[in-house]
Amino acid sequence: MDIEKIDPTAFRTALGQFPTGVTIITTLDDQGDRIGVTASSFNTVSLDPPLVLWSIDKSAYSYDCFVNCKHFAIHVLSSEQAELSDLFAQTGADKFDQLQCTTGRANLPILPEYAACFECDIEHRYAGGDHTILVGRVRAFHSHDAEPLLFHRGRYAEIS
Template sequence: MSELQREFRDALGSFATGVTIATTVATHGAPVGVTASSFNSVSLDPPLVLWSLAKNSQSREAFSNSGHFAVHVLAASQRELSDRFARSGADKFEGVEWLRGKLGSPVFPEFAARFECRTRHEYEGGDHIILVGEVVEFEAREVAPLLFLAGRYARHQPDSDTTAESEDILNEALSLERALETVVEGRLGEAELAETRRLMQRIIELARGASS
């Protein structure tokens, strides 16, 4: 890689993206998948999306010949899955739960969003091919997505309204803990009081996690 190419890659890294795993099947029916951050929307009518794959990828033939693919927008909790499918030369699906989707592509049960697509176009794109798919099935969930920025994973930051609401929950939980201790002190047995405190501490931990 030349110095100019490296600088160009770094400049592109300034654009934060989600992280996806695209899947399909090989000619003999084996599941195929690869991590990609090149996913993008194209059209609402008809519903089209695109992503790109390196021409030297071992998965290229499968994606070019299958006629379909699925794209999983990963949740923030799926970093390990992203790393697994970014590697080559291993059985990426070993130990991973998946099913056959509507068109036959492997689909995972966990995701932030999932799009099952029929391949409509394949274009030349320099050292990549660009795959355009017509979405035939999709689903989205209210979970934080996995993000990628400047060559590394990035953290999703909730908006200010969500943060303020989480802080209110935390303050209310702390107040409730103090109030409960005042009420139950001397009225519950030692075991019951310990369990009440444990439950309140758990509520506080959850509230703190939501506000961080």
């Protein structure tokens, strides 16, 4: 498709051909309340130093909070966590009410279950159109042997 006449629906469909994992990213707001969103934009950047990235939509309720925070925790979801992903993809939901979270570095909310978790300090913020790209320096991580939750063509999927 001609890049000058890009059709947003066709673009979204084409992007959906790229399978990703699914993460939930958490932080604290100014009042110390727990904030979290589902995000599939997570990716690795660098091994040394250990850097990862994800991008937050400017229209998200939690946008200001994530762009201004100093730390966030990225939880890579397992194949059994599609419901949790849906919960954290809702605006205004009581996302943490039913969860027994623990606290990580800088009091970050850590979900009770995940395939992997990366506790990060924000290293860079970059303009990215209708998103802002956040690069985190990993300060601690944990991982379990679990099958990942995948997202492909607008749906959850599992490795078969």
